[in-house]
Amino acid sequence: MRVIAVANQKGGVGKTTVTMQLGAALSRRHRVLVVDVDRQQSTVWWSENIRDRLPFDFAGNQNPKVLTRMRELHAEYDFLLVDTPGSLEDTPVLETVLDAADYAIVSLTPEALAVEPTMRTIARLIEPRQMRHAVLLNRIDPRIPAQLKAWRDLLDTTWGIPRLDAYLRQYKTQADAPVLGHLVTTVRDNRHTAGAIADITRVGLEVSEQVALTGIGRW
Ligand SMILES: Nc1ncnc2c1ncn2[C@@H]1O[C@H](COP(=O)(O)OP(=O)(O)OP(=O)(O)O)[C@@H](O)[C@H]1O
Ligand SMILES: [Mg+2]
Incomplete structure (x- = not known):
């Protein structure tokens, strides 16, 4: 088993969206358990809207301290x-999760105000743990062709932070998914x-490839 934390101390950058949709995407080929340790419990509400079409197992409202045990119990x-x-006052929760994780995905939206908290999360919480991690660019505007290149350049050259090649564009389907109880595996593939x-x-x-390369012995 591999434990993947979706993290960023900046709020609203897509952690919940990435967790749920990536859980769905990975569940096509793998056995997936999604765990929520956020007091906001956004995934719980989303999962309730999906009901019996949830393609992965789900454990909401978890104390982060159970993660290490979950790894042993749910091999x-x-x-x-x-x-x-995504809040500073919950830093201890995030730290406990990162201690138990093999890999961190740092969701980042292309906004100036997201930069500093994201860098701080990586520098203070992720890098000291010497764990594999990558930024995932989210909410890239499909109507602004230069945006993706500009943010990739910032990450690669200016900041030197690892990132995934894959990224998520901004789509209404994504924004509507929690309330409609949708996931990428439950919606019809059409032009929307x-x-x-x-x-x-x-x-x-890309994540399953990356994660397969991390550490040995706990797979
Ligand atoms: N790729 C996307 N396209 C459109 N909307 C998106 C996308 N990603 C996220 N959103 C929307 O942006 C908002 C914030 O996303 P989300 O709740 O996933 O962020 P978060 O990091 O989990 O926030 P918090 O820190 O509050 O937990 C939500 O309304 C979500 O639907
Ligand atoms: Mg969230």
């Missing part, structure tokens, strides 16, 4: 994905949904 899963809180489905499918493939 049957290939991936355990953890949605984490194809972009979002393709994006997360690429992220799933």
